[in-house]
Amino acid sequence: MWFELIHRASSGVLLLMVLALVIIALRGLPVGHPARKTALGAGAIAIVEALLGAGLVLFGLVAENDSTARAVVIAVHLTNTLVLLALLSLTGWLARHSGVHIRSAGTLGIALALALIGLIAIGASGAVTALGDTLFPAASLREAVRHDLSPTAHLLVRMRVIHPVIAIIMGAFLIMLAGSVGRAVERARRAATFVSVLVIGQIVLGFVNLFLLAPIAMQVVHLLAADTLWIGVVVMAASTWMEPVALAAATPIETDIRAAKIRGEVAQAPRGEVRV
Template sequence: MRVEVVRRFAWFTLFYMLLVILWGAFVRATGSGAGCGDHWPLCNGVVVPREPKLETLIELTHRLTSGVSLILVVGLWFLSRKAVPKGHLLRRAATWSVVFIIMEALIGAGLVLFELVAHNASLKRMFSMSAHLVNTFALMSSLCLCVWRAQAGEVRREALMKDVLRVPVILVMGVLLVLSGMTGAIAALGDTLYSGFGPIPLQAYLDGEVPFLLRLRLVHPVIAIVTAVAVLLLQSRHWDAYREKLGSVLGWSFSGLILLQVGLGFVNVQLMAPVWMQLVHLGTGVLLWVVYSFFSFFVIDKSK
């Protein structure tokens, strides 16, 4: 089998996964996570619910599209084993993708079975949302690596972790982006649970007069701005990557998306986080992570 076929399939899977992530955010933002009750994998105890409510349709659609994503990732794993020999990084990236997509399913099931959905404002849900985001980022990076390594003629054995450790700046950038994303997930949860709250004076936050999750909403903008500045400064240490066309495209895209994401964050706050703006903000964040992954792979390859 031609490796080019695997690369195209990996691209399709990556794009499809982005759509699944956005729909999952729509489920959370609309409070539809309990649309199927506390049943999983069944919906309200049945395979096909009769006369379902809107929130049931939203949640059920997410489950079905997530199931398709699992099939696609397993298919990518199978194709990778047909296309490249044992030891190729493409195989391992596809295996990691399978592991992370299974983890996604387990986290999603846990949210439903333990009723960490809808109007649940517990710390368990907060930590679960953060873990969900970290696993999603890991899954997207694994799929990006499948795309990156699906190159004809590359048959050498590769040790990615050793390569990453040779470029510690890339690792630090990733950690900062993940931390910012985790606080963003918590802030988005607060926006969903307390969407009826109007503008709140700063003093009310400081005096503890607002719910805990809303108070945490102040943390995300600060961390996001600090992360943006730090990542841009760290990225400048790899200015030599811009000398090549691909490196220049990835580098400038990465920088531009960082600035765009910060701007969207301010707009999101000013608009009081409407659902559509939450989806735009999240979609840009995931796209930023995808471009970061590709830029990292480029820098790592050039460091060898």
Template sequence: MATTPAVSVKGASRAAVRFAWGVVGYNVLVILWGALVRATGSGAGCGNHWPLCNGQVIPLAPRVDTVIEFTHRCMTGGATFAVIGLLVWTFRATVKGQAARVMAVASMVLLLNEALLGALLVKLGYVTGNQSMGRVVVLSIHLSNTLLLLAALTLTARLLGTGQMRSELRLRGKNALWAVIGLAATLVVGVSGSLAALGDTLFPASSLRMAMEQDFASGSPWLLRLRGVHPVSAVIAAGFVLWLVAQARRAGAGRLAMIVVGLLGFQFALGLADVLLLAPVWMQIIHLLGADMYWVALVTLAAAVVWPRPTDGVTVRG
């Protein structure tokens, strides 16, 4: 029996696709500001109140840490409206069965979960100088959710452009397996990197030698001894990613593959600079910006390899 070919529909309007990528960019800014909150110890700037700030809708005579934390909450609120707008626009610009709808819904769910986890950190007091295991656990879940949210938004933007159907998005074969492993390994790198940055913030070192001694000293806080996980996981993840890049070049996505390689190399350079400079706040933010750009490019590359753009099929205007 002959197999019915997958039917692809026309991608959404350029305006919808641009808006979707704009939402991705805005969420990157929210992530960067969240890192600033952590790096400056401003997580308790609004006290133990959420969603209010120190019991007020708009804080009066705020301290610097209050301004930083309140700004982050305002940016998060803006992200909520942006993702809601993306969800509505995606459903209006597509037809039933298109994959972009699935990713838009996933983005909305992950954003709500993001807000819940952020509120949990505040209400449980897992901010500023808190060094508990509970903070590390909740923060790790929070960071994982952040990267998954960014991935869902990225896939929404891409699938709006390609117009692919949900039935086409299947994870089969070696390429799909390696792509998933590569993304999962990179997610571990992102989470371990943020935990390493937390260690740098809570236990700053006055010299590179002191920082190295902290990592291996038996009496060091366990958070510092975990810092070694980040570079090791980065090297392991890079191996999977380079394999994925090779597959992408064979599949005709050479330009995107080279962007990923360039960003990967840039990340290693930023990581080395971060260590040599003893992780100042501005360097942590730049390093995180590079990581977010790399993650977005990698997710896009993985989609291009596993779910290539349809080259034929029926074109339907949504």
């Protein structure tokens, strides 16, 4: 179908863009900078992502295939996407600083780790729900609920009920956690507010999705909001766990050269040195 083609083409473009990011990070950042490591990690995970996608096609886990293997690979695929997004977000976050100090965040740090694991569980269960909705579409909400609760229904249909339940429990936990982080860590305050607003928005979107029987446009919006929420939680956790070291201050000579450049008094010498 046309959207499968779009997915494959955009995945190819994404892979090239991530590899370009790796080259830029390795060339532009000093040896030992943490963003080099996260960029390299993103490159490796992007390759795994492409292999997982290729595996789905090669093993016939597409179209009407309703096997447990397909559900497992779909959940692993979404988990891998979340890890890739986390590494890309961390690369951007870390590149703004010249380094970071890891700080002991105590109970808050442990709660953030649990939140990240919980969000992966929500995402993976959501991916299985989406598969169930695609393979076994219902004509009405009443019929969908009857099938979900029927002991004779297909496993993918019976599993649909898990996602909203864990999403609501984890959503409440995330809102409380974001409140605590916002109060305790000044630099994580913006990310924490963003997370609280997005959790509420995402739960509303989930219910709209349910009532409209998950049309494709709503699925895309719900997935986009899930990815954005995940990035917000990653940045909130990074800001709590790590103390950024500001970019090195310019030396007095560099400051003089910059000021002269602004005044138009600097000319570039043929061999590359700066003449003021």
